[in-house]
Amino acid sequence: MNTTPTGLVAILRGLTPGEAPEIGETLHAAGFRSLEIPLNSPLPFESIERLRSLLPPDCSVGAGTVLTPEDVERAKDAGSDIIVSPNTNVDVIKRSVALEMRSYPGVATPTEAFTAIDAGATSLKLFPADAVGIPGMKAWRAVLPSHIELLPVGGVDESNLAAWIAGGAGGAGIGGTLYKPGHSPAEVGTRARKLMSVWQRTAN
Numbered sequence: 001m002n003t004t005p006t007g008l009v010a011i012l013r014g015l016t017p018g019e020a021p022e023i024g025e026t027l028h029a030a031g032f033r034s035l036e037i038p039l040n041s042p043l044p045f046e047s048i049e050r051l052r053s054l055l056p057p058d059c060s061v062g063a064g065t066v067l068t069p070e071d072v073e074r075a076k077d078a079g080s081d082i083i084v085s086p087n088t089n090v091d092v093i094k095r096s097v098a099l100e101m102r103s104y105p106g107v108a109t110p111t112e113a114f115t116a117i118d119a120g121a122t123s124l125k126l127f128p129a130d131a132v133g134i135p136g137m138k139a140w141r142a143v144l145p146s147h148i149e150l151l152p153v154g155g156v157d158e159s160n161l162a163a164w165i166a167g168g169a170g171g172a173g174i175g176g177t178l179y180k181p182g183h184s185p186a187e188v189g190t191r192a193r194k195l196m197s198v199w200q201r202t203a204n
Helices: 020-030 044-054 067-078 092-098 111-121 129-141 162-165 185-202
Strands: 009-013 036-037 060-064 080-086 102-104 121-127 149-152 171-174
Touching: 009 067, 009 185, 020 036, 020 044, 020 185, 036 044, 044 060, 044 067, 044 171, 060 067, 067 092, 080 171, 102 121, 111 121, 111 129, 121 129, 129 149, 129 162, 162 171, 162 185
Parallel strands: 009 036, 009 171, 036 060, 060 080, 080 102, 121 149, 149 171
Antiparallel strands: none
């Protein structure tokens, strides 16, 4: 199982299979190494398959908004190696770990965080991030095992990414500020390079 730091995750909600190759190549060229296709996007498993067949092995392609173990299995069959959820579902986490996939369960309280860890998660999605806040994340960081990675999702953009990293985030999920349906590859590339510049300046 991949245990390297996650870094920035591109959340591509609404991506279509037809858009997937060019958007995926654009993001990879900008430095993104984790792409997430939420399952409430059009034909998400087809988009995952296309991205996985196109992008090199150094780029993780995953499924987001994963709510059931059955969807974990479908995502695995499509080529996913990461599973992202908005909630803490022990069955989803355990199935992901059993299939040697990296699980990113959504957590909003310390109780959910420890429940996810007990189920086998080593990377936690702080969601919604603005509800937990950077002070909240710092407080969690003091009590969680040191190897547990925290990734804020929701409201993270170029203006506050550096502050989240300084607070102890191991990466972040970037959604609407990076990609929305209808954005051209050129637009996505410009946003991606700006975000990656912030990450590279502050995470090392």
